[in-house]
Amino acid sequence: MNRISTDILISGGGVAGLTAAAAFGSAGFNVICVDPAPPITDGDAAGADMRTTAFLQPSIKVLQDAGLWDRLAPHAADLQIMRIVDAGGAQPDPRIVKDFNAADISDLPFGWNLPNWLLRREMVARLTDLPNVDFRPGVATQSVLTRATEALVTLSDGSRVSARLLIAADGRNSPVRQAVGIPVKTLRYGQKALAFAVTHPGPHGNVSTEVHRSGGPFTLVPLPDRDDQPCSAIVWMERGPEVLRLAALPEAEFEAQMNARSAGLYGPLKLVTPRSVWPIISQIADRFYAERTALIAEAAHVVPPIGAQGLNMSLGDLRILLELAQADRAGLGSRKMLETYNRRRWPEVKARVTGIDLLNRASMMGAQGLRDMRAGALNALYSVAPVRKTLMKAGLGMR
Incomplete structure (x- = not known):
């Protein structure tokens, strides 16, 4: 079976995963990014994501450093x-x-503010400019085995990847999060969004x-x-x-x-x-890391779409994770790095999830x-x- 070594494997090619691939790739890390569904990059195509994302001020530097903002x-x-x-x-x-x-x-x-389908178009285009980023649309994460020095991931195309850091950006029902055994707490409101x-x-x-x-x-x-x-x-x-x-x-x-x-x-x-119709929940993982694994974006936390917080919280995850990776490249994916990520990120996210929950209940x-x-x-x-x-x-x- 074909085995590949890389610095980082990102499971999930939505907006958060693509941004992470561009950010870590622009910082010089070798990256593989996989997603079972090829991104829809045409607003008129069937299945296009008609939601939009508002990038708040603190997120712009992340996008600039990733080579995305000019696009x-x-x-x-x-x-x-x-x-x-x-x-x-x-x-x-x-x-x-x-x-x-x-x-x-x-x-x-x-x-x-930008349409989500357009974000995917421009982000995929940026990844083609980065020779150290391998984006594999249509490829899923099938299994995960971690140990002290690496995460071993089997992909649906038959590849086995050895990564120093596995990033779960694979959504609220994250297969990676489930594979590494991190529980979540979920609040359901009986709401949906158009x-x-x-x-x-x-x-x-x-x-x-x-x-x-x-x-x-x-x-x-x-x-x-x-x-x-x-x-x-x-x-x-x-x-x-x-x-x-x-x-x-x-x-x-x-x-x-x-x-x-x-x-x-x-x-x-x-x-x-x-x-398009989308379910509304609040959710937070009990922690944002496991051995050689970091959770970001909806794999880590989900909030109702109030105050443009969702993806900006995700870019906050990415900012901290990238900062720690660049500060100690030799320690990429180490327990020390991931514990620091969790300590710096989880309490702030928990406070925001709680606050947005209260705002949503008031609006209902x-x-x-x-x-x-x-x-x-x-x-x-x-x-x-x-x-x-x-x-x-x-x-x-x-x-």
Whole structure:
């Protein structure tokens, strides 16, 4: 059986795994990255991921160092203002609107938003420029055996790989995490999310808007114009059965309900992409490492799509892991390195998972009295400038 040695094997070729491959490859490590599903890199192709990712300020240096940001920046839409709208009154109209402006804490926008399918296209292109990165789409991780000096991984193409470090970036049901025996704690909300894109008559003004009523937030995030019309991505969170009902509606009926839920903030919204449905959970692994193995991204933690935290937490994992690898290249994948990674990363992630869980539960409130309490809390937090700025910095991961 063919056996290959490498510095790092990355199991998972989603956005997080591809970013990790580009980052470690750009830093001079030999990398193999595998994923059982070839990436869909055309937004019009069947199965394309219609979600978007907002990269917050601290994530940009990771992308720059990986040689990715120059490819991505021309396609990105700035996120200058985060707008929170409470539409939890008797009628679904905006009753409280609060803007959190990045200019209050920085000369830069909060972040930059891009479609997930486009991220995959540009990331795969970057990997072709790196001779020390071997990307194998359509190849799965079949088995894992670790010992003190290496991780031995058998792949579905018949290869056996000896890696000094195995990185699990293979999703919330991570086969690698299961293989190395790391338990997880999962919270289920009975929610799902619809993801799609719309055009609208007026410009979005680089404003990302969360509309809260019940069931979860209805979030509109700026995208570059589409066919010369202003365009936004939408993530609409609701109770699971309601999402399935909405997903099955004819387009005209869906647009009518979508426009009602948007509180009319952007004028008439026109659906311009397919609708995809995604389950909503919170999840965190009991630890982020095992022998010769590091968990990152959804293999380590999953949060509801609130405040653009998900992938930015994943890039936070990558930043720490890469920093430790570069500081001691001889110790790549050692127990000391991985214990340090876990110590620096797990408590911060746990705090964010807990905070986003609370925000999601608040957004789900259905009883009128509870929705009124939520509106009052938003007013109170926004009214104190130091608190408002602290919340913005915390959301960015700034200290």
